[in-house]
Amino acid sequence: MKLSTKGRYGLRAMIDLVQYGGEEPVSIASIAARQHISESYLEQLIARLRRAGLVISVRGACGGYVPGRKAEEISVGDVLRALEGNLDLVECPGLMEEEGGGCDGADVCVTKYVWKRINESINRTVDEIKISDLVKESREVQSRNRIPGSCCEKK
Numbered sequence: 001m002k003l004s005t006k007g008r009y010g011l012r013a014m015i016d017l018v019q020y021g022g023e024e025p026v027s028i029a030s031i032a033a034r035q036h037i038s039e040s041y042l043e044q045l046i047a048r049l050r051r052a053g054l055v056i057s058v059r060g061a062c063g064g065y066v067p068g069r070k071a072e073e074i075s076v077g078d079v080l081r082a083l084e085g086n087l088d089l090v091e092c093p094g095l096m097e098e099e100g101g102g103c104d105g106a107d108v109c110v111t112k113y114v115w116k117r118i119n120e121s122i123n124r125t126v127d128e129i130k131i132s133d134l135v136k137e138s139r140e141v142q143s144r145n146r147i148p149g150s151c152c153e154k155k
Contacts (some may be wrong), residue, residue, distance in 0.1 A: 025064030
């Protein structure tokens with residue numbers, strides 16, 4: 001499985017939105033500048049996140065976007081699925097037997113158990129990681145990498 005720029009950039013945008021906004025709306029322009037993502041592409045990603053209920057649009061002069069839920073309630077899996085769709089590495093018809101699907105060799109195929117475990121592992125992992133965890137990690141990384149007297153240091 002290889003994530004596209006939709007998933008990678010969208011996850012960065014979501015982290016940025018929580019880290020720099022919280023209760024205050026964050027503009028697409030400010031996220032785009034910090035994350036080095038084009039504004040037009042970011043608008044497309046934010047639209048998908050909004051449709052999934054992960055971000056809310058705030059209109060007005062000081063408008064922008066705020067998280068749709070608390071950062072502790074938004075998982076990486078929520079964000080990636082909103083942007084990429086299904087995260088299963090393998091879409092094995094043998095795994096869909098309970099859903100009325102299946103394939104001719106499903107009753108004798110043992111590889112379907114491998115695909116099932118891999119898919120479950122991927123989904124479990126991305127669902128366990130919360131945006132709040134990544135925001136915390138981002139703040140720690142930024143704090144460690146600040147060099148005294150640099151342009152990034154607050155005076």
